Amino acid sequence: MAVTDLDGRILGHRDEPADIATGPEQCLLRVDELFAELTSATRDLPGRLWGIGIGVPGPVEFRSGHPVSPPIMPGWDGYPIRERFVARHEAPVWVDNDVNLLALGEWRSGIAVGHDNVVVVKIGTGIGAGIISNGRIHRGAQGAAGDVGHIQVAEGSVACRCGNVGCLEALAGGSALARDGELAAVEGRSERLRMALDQHGRVTAEDVARAASSGDPVAVALLTDAGHRVGRTLASVVNFFNPSLIVIGGGVAQSGDQLLASIRETVYRRSLPLATRDLLVQRSSLGALAGVIGASSMVTEQLFSREAMARWLRVGGPR
């Protein structure tokens, strides 16, 4: 959560894990608390609250601001997020998929500035993508665009949390890396991962990335394999979409070079020469702040859109 000015400059910032699966009431109560804390702690708040931007990890009908059958957000389907915040704060509210906000952040203020066709891939627990087409967010017909994590990449029996088998994120997402890393630790195949397991009682994707950075061969193999799988899927995306830039972000991608190197190598090897001739594959430049910067950009973009300006002219000023 961040408070920014209308230029997107961050005036205050809070960051903590949340379990989206506890449902909207419990999650958003904590958001309210943090919001109150943050605004009272942020000195020099320059005047009024112009708007609120919110990202959630699922498809959103952008017009209404309601989540639409979000697979990993039980209890949130159709929940009136916008109305809830409008009622409490008397400011306009926009809600979007969190990866769309990452993409918007990188595109307005990060590595993607100046590119009109961009795919921003978040590799965290799951895998998702935000898409810029012709200089605009492409949300798709149901707000579900960018769901690359559930593209089927393998036959066989690895079950995904979405209910299908063989999905990209079930094989190459953060949860998959943690699962395979923990297995390697338990089976005694990796000393470093064993140490992580002994210390914390579990192995995380970040443990795997750290072990790979210090040369652990099992961890390197896990990340390389995940990168190849992500890269093969992105090679198809490149042929279909022809972006000039792919941005790789998310916790797993931030924590080491192995994964990015492996993704990059596979994308260049598997896509058509024309589509890769000027293609860049870069790490996110805003990192963990991309989301809040994107949310702030969404608010200013909506506040000062042509349509909003026309409305202001009719009603005599911003409401």
Place this chain on the structure above:
Amino acid sequence: MAVTDLDGRILGHRDEPADIATGPEQCLLRVDELFAELTSATRDLPGRLWGIGIGVPGPVEFRSGHPVSPPIMPGWDGYPIRERFVARHEAPVWVDNDVNLLALGEWRSGIAVGHDNVVVVKIGTGIGAGIISNGRIHRGAQGAAGDVGHIQVAEGSVACRCGNVGCLEALAGGSALARDGELAAVEGRSERLRMALDQHGRVTAEDVARAASSGDPVAVALLTDAGHRVGRTLASVVNFFNPSLIVIGGGVAQSGDQLLASIRETVYRRSLPLATRDLLVQRSSLGALAGVIGASSMVTEQLFSREAMARWLRVGGPR
């Protein structure tokens, strides 16, 4: 080739095969001849020539109207198609990829009217797609978007004309169907395909489609298999792009129901429920005319764009 009025109504039409690989000079000489024939044969041409729209089977830099490293158009890389026609006809000229024009045609006047996010797939000799994102053609960074035919769908050794192996179109395009159908005829596995081979000295994809329509089991299996492969690729496209409509066009798709049925079944089975809930998979409604209708739409769209209007105001009228 067609002459239309500004409403897109077709006043005259010619259709003949052309071998794009003979290079621009030879190809376009024949285009000049047809153009002269068509305009002299079309009675009641209402006044001036407002513009010319041209589609070519390869990536085009839309701004300049030049083909960009088109894989199956030897001799056309960077060829100044626009300048050539402007010099001859003193009218504005726009050039685009032929599948983009199919998409534009279906979107302006065909089955895709009213849909903002559409993928139009042409299954002819090769396989390509035209993409509408947020109500605009998505051409990608190099004009190479929609190149789904060269997504790698299989390991192994089936060589593609693009130089890679395992591409979708090498396994499921019209050439692949013709090749596999001819093999079945030679090996005596299909009586109907054998008859086609005896009659014409070769088997075409259309022969395979016709044989399947009359129940030939080998032909049915070939089309079903091709449809599954196309469908699996499109399922990935659906997860990434979330269109509300997929249009299937091109010679092979027009010639029977087997292929469409098999594509449809696979897309619905393999994509995420949310992305397929309101997804339609339909046959092209304009068929072979989609391209010329799209080219005509492109001309009027460009002639009467906001930018063009602003230019007219500056220079005192259309030039």
